[in-house]
Amino acid sequence: MFLLKAVPVLAVVLxxxxxxxxxxxxxxxxxxxxxxxxxxxxxxxxRHEQSIWRGDLVxxxxxxxxxxxxxVGRVIVKIATGVTxxxxxxxxxxxxxxxxxxxxxxxxxxxLGKTPVDFTRQENVPGGALWVTGTHPNSFDSRYWGFVYxxxxxxxxxxxxx
Numbered sequence: 510m511f512l513l514k515a516v517p518v519l520a521v522v523l524x525x526x527x528x529x530x531x532x533x534x535x536x537x538x539x540x541x542x543x544x545x546x547x548x549x550x551x552x553x554x555x556r557h558e559q560s561i562w563r564g565d566l567v568x569x570x571x572x573x574x575x576x577x578x579x580x581v582g583r584v585i586v587k588i589a590t591g592v593t594x595x596x597x598x599x600x601x602x603x604x605x606x607x608x609x610x611x612x613x614x615x616x617x618x619x620x621l622g623k624t625p626v627d628f629t630r631q632e633n634v635p636g637g638a639l640w641v642t643g644t645h646p647n648s649f650d651s652r653y654w655g656f657v658y659x660x661x662x663x664x665x666x667x668x669x670x671x
Contacts, residue, residue, distance in 0.1 A: 532557050534663075536568070536584055551669040552586050558665035561589045561639060563606075566666040567657070569641075574654040586666045587650055587657075591640025596633055597651075601625035604652050606640065616646045617653060628652055 534554040554568040561567045567589045571579035579585055590611040591597055598605045604612040615625040634640050638656035642648060651657070 534568075534584075536586065536666075551671060552666045553669060554584070554586075554664050554666045556664040559662060561592070561662065561665060563589060563592050563595070565589050566668065567639060567641060568663040568666040569657045569661040570663060572661060575649070578649040584663060587641035587643055587648075589639045590642045591634045591651075593634050593636050593638065595640065596631070597640050598631045599652055600629050604642065612642050612648070612650070612652055613646060615652060617649060621653065 532555060534556060536552045536554055537550055552566070552568070565588070566586055568584055568586050571581055571583040571585055573581055575581075575583075575585075591606045595606050596608075598608075599615075601615060603610045603614070615628050618625045618628060634656065637659040639662070640651045641657050642650045642652070
């Protein structure tokens, strides 16, 4: 009699656990200089939430353009500051999206063996892409390597309060 009641309950528990394990992933930011608002280190990534809007935290995988800071495949969380159609302007002093400043300067250009002028650009965010930034002046973000594409996006990220 006990087994008749336990098996369905166990099946539900395992099913819910499998669903949650597939959908959500917990990550930690182990960088010395934190680059996101609130200096959060822990994040929950919702792999089923692919609709990213301006201002959302987005998790994505690094590609070869992000070397030497991030190895290919590393999961990164940044702020989606530019979405399809937005105008991006990068110069030596600031990065602006649709005329609004989202980042200051290009502090890492020298470490990358380039001058700030090498990173200047004016372009629109193409379809299926995002412009992502951090809040720290030393954030290694789209200012240096460009857009994040749909194929790289894991899902929307949520900062945990600890």
